[in-house]
């Protein structure tokens with residue numbers, strides 16, 4: 001062991017310790033699907049039945065979120081016959097956390113047994129034709145964060161040094177989600193999510209740059225969690241709620257209130273989509 005704190009020399013143990021504490025607090029079947037609920041989207045965790053909620057403060061090693069609209073609780077319960085572990089709120093790099101810390105809760109969900117991770121976020125729309133309230137299935141991402149969740153020593157017990165990202169957002173699960181949206185008459189766009197460091201929203205010039213790069217939605221989260229999920233071999237579904245048009249597209253100024261208001265407005269549709277996805281994961285045998 002090298003001296004001094006390094007980023008991940010005891011990461012495996014810290015993940016196991018957190019998972020052990022959660023198993024002790026919430027006895028019952030192991031969760032199969034992990035849900036990361038973004039700004040204004042946390043209400044879905046309240047719909048889980050037979051649920052046990054654990055404050056992040058009671059889970060060893062879990063970082064605390066201070067952003068309004070993020071509760072900071074893990075809820076384990078069932079929905080559509082699937083035992084889920086839902087993170088109600090996440091921490092962001094702009095709060096001063098490393099990407100590895102921001103992604104730590106996602107690692108713990110996977111250590112608990114989640115085979116599929118559904119990551120959601122609020123994001124700014126880069127396609128001018130998408131009105132606020134549009135839901136977007138993430139096809140791929142662009143990482144513009146200045147830290148990486150896997151930076152530092154690699155522990156092979158968690159995953160490989162150089163994870164492949166060719167199919168970061170599982171194509172077969174994207175096809176499933178698309179079919180479910182069509183069957184439920186939910187309009188679902190598909191596109192590229194770009195992660196920006198924040199906490200300032202983008203400048204109009206940065207928005208033009210991101211459009212040129214081929215991105216469709218910009219946000220300040222998600223990528224660290226997706227990277228650790230791929231590292232650990234879990235499959236990922238990503239859904240962005242386009243809460244606003246990105247800076248400069250309409251000329252209107254952006255606010256966090258607008259972000260949470262839009263997310264709240266589409267809540268019912270978003271929850272219907274999540275219900276459909278959980279049901280679809282079961283009926284297609286994706287979780288067995």
Ligand code: HPA
Pocket residue numbers: 122123124125196201202218219220243244245246247254259
């Ligand atoms: N930019 C970055 N992050 C966001 C936005 C945005 O416009 N809206 C919600 N999260």
